[in-house]
Amino acid sequence: MFGPANDAEVADWVRGLGLPGLVDVHVHFLPESVQRKVWAYFDDAERNYGRAWPIHYRGSEQQRVETLRALGVIGYAPLVYPHKPGMGEWLTEWVAGFAARVPEAVPTATLYPEPSVVRYLDAALRDGARCVKAHVQVGGYDPREEVLDAAWGLLADAGVPVVVHCGHGPLPGEFTGLSVFEDVLRRHPRLTAVLAHAGMPEISRALDLVARYSRVYLDTTMVGVGFTLESAPLPDDWTARLAEVPDRVVLGTDFPSVPYPYAEQVRAIAGWAQAPGLGEPFLRAVLHDTGARLLALGER
Numbered sequence: 001m002f003g004p005a006n007d008a009e010v011a012d013w014v015r016g017l018g019l020p021g022l023v024d025v026h027v028h029f030l031p032e033s034v035q036r037k038v039w040a041y042f043d044d045a046e047r048n049y050g051r052a053w054p055i056h057y058r059g060s061e062q063q064r065v066e067t068l069r070a071l072g073v074i075g076y077a078p079l080v081y082p083h084k085p086g087m088g089e090w091l092t093e094w095v096a097g098f099a100a101r102v103p104e105a106v107p108t109a110t111l112y113p114e115p116s117v118v119r120y121l122d123a124a125l126r127d128g129a130r131c132v133k134a135h136v137q138v139g140g141y142d143p144r145e146e147v148l149d150a151a152w153g154l155l156a157d158a159g160v161p162v163v164v165h166c167g168h169g170p171l172p173g174e175f176t177g178l179s180v181f182e183d184v185l186r187r188h189p190r191l192t193a194v195l196a197h198a199g200m201p202e203i204s205r206a207l208d209l210v211a212r213y214s215r216v217y218l219d220t221t222m223v224g225v226g227f228t229l230e231s232a233p234l235p236d237d238w239t240a241r242l243a244e245v246p247d248r249v250v251l252g253t254d255f256p257s258v259p260y261p262y263a264e265q266v267r268a269i270a271g272w273a274q275a276p277g278l279g280e281p282f283l284r285a286v287l288h289d290t291g292a293r294l295l296a297l298g299e300r
């Protein structure tokens, strides 16, 4: 087996690569009331997704912060996302407060197609937001909506990465699919976009976008773990294509709402690194260096 056998081994294993720790661009912290609703949805996953989804890390907020610390995660983007109008600004303000009390967390923001979006996004960027989450499936919106055009432009100009859930997995939405989001990239080719879940299940198309747009990245969230391999198998040329863009892949995990231990995601990545042309330089890039650069760690 390559990589850490369990969560207790993760931090030491990462230090063994010569890294100060992990940088995770895709974790979630939410206001308690929202977090409870999200977990209730996962608890009903057999009805919602057609399969059970037992949340692995269901502690208090403080316990979850400490779990990440124990795993050696030294920097992360706590991502929030609205499912209806009127929540984006409130969530963005809440997460700024969270980042102010948790040193490993960078301030983030979110967006939603609504008249106030440019105002609150611009304010968040001025206040130091370093990463933005856009959830096309949960939000149920078209990312090409005109009201969002200026928001994408603002992010492209600021060079602040947006983690975009625009793939069809785990459930397709009205406007999911990488061809839809590519329309946004065509208009804003300088946008720094991190395709969450490597665009699952359209992983090959996600790699095509990485090849075509120099500021597009993939995150590893739920990619290559047992839970998703059946529904979203990796393309046969996955590692060969990673070797072409080793600095455009970043660690993401969806902590805490995953149905398996954190170590399993790290092991999946360690397994890819066994392929020709990858190895430890690839691991150092994915697990720390690229994420640290995207989140501008060390510049605070």
Ligand SMILES: [Zn+2]
Pocket (backbone or CB within 6 Å): 026, 028, 254
């Ligand atoms: Zn997520």
